[in-house]
Amino acid sequence: MTATDHSVGLGIPGLRTGTELVPALGEGETQSAKDFSSDQEVRWCPGCGDYAVLKAVQSFLPDLGLRRENIVFISGIGCSSRFPYYLDTYGMHSIHGRATAIASGLAIAREDLSTWVVTGDGDALSIGGNHLIHALRRNVNMTILLFNNRIYGLTKGQYSPTSEAGKITKSTPMGSVDHPFNPVSLALGAEATFVARTVDSDRKHLTAVLAAAAAHRGTSLVEIYQNCPIFNDGAFDDLKGADTKADAIIPLEHGQPIRFGVEGSKGLVRDTATGGVKVVEVGDGAGQTPVGELLVHDAHADDPTTAFAISRLTDAGVLHQSPIGIFRQVSRPTYDDQARAQVVTASEAVTGDASDRLASLIGGGDTWTVV
Amino acid sequence: MSKQVKQLDRVIIRFAGDSGDGMQLTGDRFTQESAVFGNDLVTLPNFPAEIRAPQGTIPGVSSFQVHFADHDILTAGDAPDVLVAMNPAALKANLGDLPKGATIIVDTHDFTARNLQKAGYDANPLDALGDAGSQLGEFAVQPVDLTGMTIEAVKEFGLSRKDAARAKNMFALGLLSWMYGRPTEPTEAFLAKRFAKVPAIRDANITAFKSGWNFGETTETFAVQYEIKPAPMAPGTYRNITGNLALSYGLVAAGVRSGLPVFLGSYPITPASDILHELSKHKAFGVTTFQAEDEIAGIGSALGASFAGQLGVTTTSGPGVALKTETIGLAVMTELPLLIVNVQRGGPSTGLPTKTEQADLLQAVFGRNGEAPVPVVAPQSPGDCFDAAVEAARIAITYRTPVFLLSDGYLANGSEPWRIPDVDDLPTIEPGFAEAPAVAEGETAPAFRPYERDEATLARPWAIPGTAGLEHRIGGLEKGDGHGNISYDPANHDHMVRTRQAKIDRIADSLPPLVVDDPSGEAKVLVLGWGSTYGPIGAGVRRVRKAGFNVAQVHLRHLNPFPNDLGEILRRYDKVLVPEMNLGQLSLLLRAKYLVDAQGYNQVRGLPLKAADLAQAIGELVAQAEGVAVDLTPTSSKETVQ
């Protein structure tokens, strides 16, 4: 199979720049989801949202049209971090919080690899928060899949840095007094060039976002809302329920007015009072806003202010409302391209073989000879 | 005026001044001049952790000691023969280290009431010179207005008084260069290059330097010029080199000799940062330097690069190692090559950032959760950092393992003449990446087994991404033998723990026999050391031998695993002394492994051990072992030894 166009409903064309230096399949070569499935038994709890994401990734990877041996998945620690074991690519299940740091080294070292990070809300935002923000600002060419189940699953149910305040868990019997992170707001504040959010159960949307993330050259952060039926069941139910979904999901499409609710009854406009954005009723009646005055989503805006304002519409508490889609996608030179370019520039400026150059390096400075 | 010329076999000079006085540069230039002249030498820079501690105070004193000789020497010297003190604080801070009769050259200019007070002097000690009971009475003090003469000498260049005064260190250097007959061309060339963009400063510095020289030659204050002949050295081309520079070159060489690009992931930390600075200049060798957000990302990125097929390196000091520990464990489990360079400094915690210590040995050997053996290699002198780096890379690549390279602050900043090796004589290192097996038409390749081991080394294959057919997953969870998939099987875990240990133990089979320095073959006492104590131990041993006694010396490069013949060597001697700049970490290991009564000689003062103290300690042990009284006066009376 050759590359498939996944640019559905996101408004972002599937530019392949993120993987353009990665060797592609040869003429006539094909890959299927099966090629990407390892022989290891998948061991998540029944009903875990991770299954859906794994399936989606396994069937999406062949569409990239890249050589399987040039794809690397690096994960940290947590339920979702078992991911690499189930994919028949190169992979490393590393240590808690450090996947982004390890992947940074890998991505800088090798331009011919498609580098993926699989992490969770605890892994990326708590113990690995520092590495995440620095990877984002550097813009190392890799795609980070942040599985957010708003709980610690692997350690059996403590609250996480994305859990709502007041959450009753094993470690917070009287309710958590921690204020949560909004991963999208955090990424935008960390100078990220690609920030998106999707949901485990919406395979089509998930796949489209993955395609855009892989296509982006730089660090792509994809927050995936992932249900943990064991320790935080139903955390995203409003986004999935047939009668709640329309009001809960604010879909973002580049170039389109931001509109949601049953029959598009709601939309976003700038809030001049706060400098943010607010939800309004759409229509031509009194107290309503005509469609033409709604905020048009611009994912490519240089200034992340509006994207940030939109990200703030995500409920910090129990989730009843959340924007989904690509918040931001802008081009900025990547760290790894620039770092490699410096090595190339320096190497092109010298002549002679490495051994001779080594001899003149160590033999430089003030020397004297004893006979 | 013709001056008297006196022959000396060795001299120890210490330049001391305020942090802003340029003492490190002055010392470094004097060292380069001496190196080019052909003396053997060893240096000891000593500076505060603060970049600019309050001016004129004792904590702000920076010094540089250089020991140079007409024979082979091993240490920077216990006590300076000459102190150059640029201000009252420098005089006060260093006076206690001077032996009776030492020469002190003081810049009188800075002996103002305010500076005297800052240094804690009630009265100007220079005023009492010549009085009975003067605190400087035991010394030959030469008060000179170095600053005043500098300002006078450079006034034609129109510099501000402050800028003019800043050239005083070059005046002092010129004076000392005259006193010891150093060649002046290298310094003049150096100054011309360094200040090429600011001609007035360049000319002022060169003029100050020459004026200092001329002052020595013309003034009657300095009646004697000293001559220290070049030292006989093995044939070869030499340069003076610091440990951090040699270590950096060693890493570049390891890349060239293995054909692997070097990837340094590092976070700045004293005293290791110079390695990051140096390697960042060598991109033309395919070296990538990544200044990470923290110590953990430094090693994490290096491990990622190793997984990708490069030579991953991280450089740090003790506090950084503490942070990297978990990733080192991951490298043990994933069995990937990785170098961890620890330029040790005084600890615990932030400790003494600019001072030296050897107290991270046990951290390197044991400091991880679980059974996580890591090879440990230590250089013994600044120049030796080069070879030690190449050796550490050889072990890491050959055995697919993280390796500790334990340098220290003394080696890092200290320098010595280094015989430049022939690149072709350096070891060749074979990365030996795994290749996909050839598969006949119509057949399917057998599943790749990432934990199948080489019979000789027990190393696993290094299969790098991009190699079709070798796709595999590694990680921190226990691996099943051979196939490498997750395994919680008790017997497998026991087997893997033992196999990882056995792999590291196998490294000993690749090591050359230890060099036992026991000239008489009759010594009953063995002195065993590791790392930068090589110089002081060697000097101490020489003193004991010069006094007519037998003593053997062995110095370890490999601290884990120990060389195969170490146990047998230890048992040959009645007494074993282990000098260390810690509270006995190597002794502990030796006692545990070989059941020998290794005795420690331990100091943790942030400074190198002193040869004289060591000679004393060795002498006492020799006395016990041989049942004789030990007098350390050299048998061939007048000879000075170092």
Ligand code: SF4
């Ligand atoms: S604990 Fe939750 S997140 Fe973890 S595997 Fe089970 S269902 Fe999935």
